[in-house]
Amino acid sequence: MYSIPQLQDLINKQIAESRYPSAPDELYEPIRYIMSLGGKRMRPVLLLMACDLFDGSIIKALDPAVAIEVFHNFTLLHDDIMDKAPLRRGKQTVHTKWNDSVAILSGDVMLVKAYELIARVDDKILREVLSIFNNTATGVCEGQQTDMNFEALDSVTVQEYLEMIRLKTAVLLAGSLKIGALIGNASPEDAEHLYTFGENLGLAFQLQDDLLDVYGNPEKFGKQVGGDILANKKTFLLIKALELAENLEEEELHYWLNEENADPETKVRSVTDIYNRLGVRQLADEQMNEFAEKALSALEKVNAGDDKKKALRHFAEELLVREN
Template identity: 65%
Template sequence: MQSIEELQKIIDRAISESQYPESPQELYQPITYLMELGGKRLRPASLLMACNLFSDNISKAIKPALGIEVFHNFTLMHDDIMDNAPLRRGKPTVHKKWNQSVAILSGDVMLVEAYKLMMQVETEIIAQILGIFNDTAVGVCEGQQMDMNFESVSEVNVEQYINMIRLKTAVLLGGALKIGALIGGSSLTDAELLYQFGENLGIAFQLHDDILDVYGDPEKFGKQVGGDILSNKKTFMLISARALATGELNNSLEKWLEHTEKDPGNKVQAVTEIYDQLGVKNLAEKEMMNFAEKAIRALEQVSAETSKKEILRKFAETLLVRES
């Protein structure tokens, strides 16, 4: 069983060796540009890990793993347009470096390229793999739409939020694991258990991200701490706070949600103090661990060697103790 780091290097090498047509430059250069910006390659690495659970030959899973990463970056390219984001991993986003039309069309090609890569599996499982990929892709788009819808509605509950992050974030990790398992020759039961492992882990991962956004170390987190507070983003933290706050505490929270000023640090500090009084961080950590435990229970039921499954367990721990 290969380590996570070894699998990430395999993906990085596959990305660096990928070649696209030279013309039209505006269509293909943005793909190479975005793919080479880096990233942890967690989704394609998880696909390779799942394959490796059942087969020593992971070479047959490299193209589909690359397809997962291309698809993920396609969603980032289009998300950046929707968010009008100026930077991606510290570099200009595609629509800022070129223009919005280029980013839309180049992103469309990335989706096609993802399908071309995903089809490079054994003939007898193509339909099955594409079916999973289709369901995953639609789920991600549904999650993104729900997230955008949340911006214009006043009330969102925890259940709705968990379902949104399940679709936007978690189903891609679950889908990658399920696809990798089937390429490796697993049973449908084991593939589905790995999907459950990935989906629950993905939800826990996003809840941990919510916590880090408020309580993370700015130097380690890699982006502005308190960004969700400043944008009034309806995360688990804010939704829970609004459900729990009463009286003056509720009035104070609502005041800060309506507040804009030159020094955003005041708002971050004030809302964080409200979270502290309400114990929202503890609630988020408890919810995160609930989904993490569901993930591990699913993994334990997978019919694979315990020593091999330990790599996936460590992968889960890495995601949930990270500081960035």
């Protein structure tokens, strides 16, 4: 059984050894740049762990695992343009370092490269793996568009929000696990159980992200705390607060959502205080734990050794017990 750091090292080595043409430099250098920025490599690690769960060949799974990471970074390249984000993992985003056109075109090539790598699976599972990858990629795009649509809506329900994060975040974790399971020769039932595990884990992970954005320690979280509040982003916390707020809290919340010249620190502090009074942090925690329990329940149904499933349980726990 491989450890998580061992799998991360394998993926990083494979990415570092990836070769792209030297010209045109403006097309390929941004790909080398964004792929070198690192990260936890969570999605490809899950693919390799799923393969290892059934004693499959990690070597055979490496190219598809890197494909998942290339695809994920392709989505980040385009998301950063849409969000006008200046930084990614503490470094300049590609569209900032170069320009929007370069970022779009380099991202397009990354999608092609992801397909090239994913197609290296054994022929007997190629059609099924491509089907999972296609459905996953489409879901991620649908989730991103839905998230953008939310910006123009006055009202979004919790269920609509959960469906959006299922598509935008959770299906890529789920798809990675299912592809890894198929490469490892898992049964269709076990592959589906792992998909359910990943989907619920992804939902719990995004809710944890919502909580950390408000209540996290910025030094440990790695992002600006309160960024979602400043952007009036429709997270679980804000949607639930709008649903529960009455009288004074409702008036205060709408004031901060509509005040264009608010002092950032005051706005974050005031909205966080409203969240505390309404108890939405606890509600988000409860919803997150519900998804985490569903994930672990699905993992228990997988027909594999307890020692190997223990590694995935540990991965899930580490993912959901981030510092705050």
